[in-house]
Amino acid sequence: MWKFVFTALWLLAMAVLDIRERHVPIWMIVPGAAAAAVAAVVSARQGTAGSGELLRSMAPGAAMMAVVVLTGQAGWADGAVLAALGPLAGPRGCAFSFACSMFLILAVSLPLLILKKIRKNTRLPYLPFLCAGYLVQAAAGFAG
Numbered sequence: 001m002w003k004f005v006f007t008a009l010w011l012l013a014m015a016v017l018d019i020r021e022r023h024v025p026i027w028m029i030v031p032g033a034a035a036a037a038v039a040a041v042v043s044a045r046q047g048t049a050g051s052g053e054l055l056r057s058m059a060p061g062a063a064m065m066a067v068v069v070l071t072g073q074a075g076w077a078d079g080a081v082l083a084a085l086g087p088l089a090g091p092r093g094c095a096f097s098f099a100c101s102m103f104l105i106l107a108v109s110l111p112l113l114i115l116k117k118i119r120k121n122t123r124l125p126y127l128p129f130l131c132a133g134y135l136v137q138a139a140a141g142f143a144g
Contacts, residue, residue: 004138006035007088011131014081018125024077029084036087043087057086060098078126085134093137100133101126 010032014024040054061083067074086094105124112118 003035003039003088007032007085008131008135008138010035011081011085011127011134014077015125015128015131018077018127022123022125023075024081024127026077029077029080032081032084032088036084040087053091054087056091057089057094058083059086059091060094061086064098074126078130081127082130085130089134089137093134096137096140097130097133100136101129102133104132105129 010028014028017028018024043054044050061079061081064074064082065076065079068076068079082094082098085097088094089097105126108129109118109124113120118124
């Protein structure tokens with residue numbers, strides 16, 4: 001339960017800042033990364049998650065970081081937050097949160113493109129969609 005409350009509040013705070021400031025400072029990412037490290041160590045000690053599961057949980061974040069490096073079409077904070085979300089939400093929870101966030105950003109950006117409110121290269125804040133995706137996956141019970 002502590003992981004859900006912490007993660008939801010952490011993502012919500014960063015989502016608000018991402019909307020207002022259009023960037024997220026590193027000091028806001030560090031607590032989530034630290035909590036992710038603690039969650040990984042606790043899971044390993046309890047025998048509930050091995051190194052393979054930890055790597056699978058961080059795969060969406062690694063994919064986002066690859067997009068940052070290869071194309072520059074995403075922010076580094078987006079990849080770092082998604083990678084930290086992995087150990088907190090688990091492989092299924094992180095993958096579902098990521099997929100849901102992509103669907104939500106599509107559902108918002110497509111009508112805006114059609115109505116010509118934004119252009120194809122307009123940068124939208126991603127963390128609000130990731131936060132929404134995390135809350136949807138938590139409500140649907142996909143964590144773990």
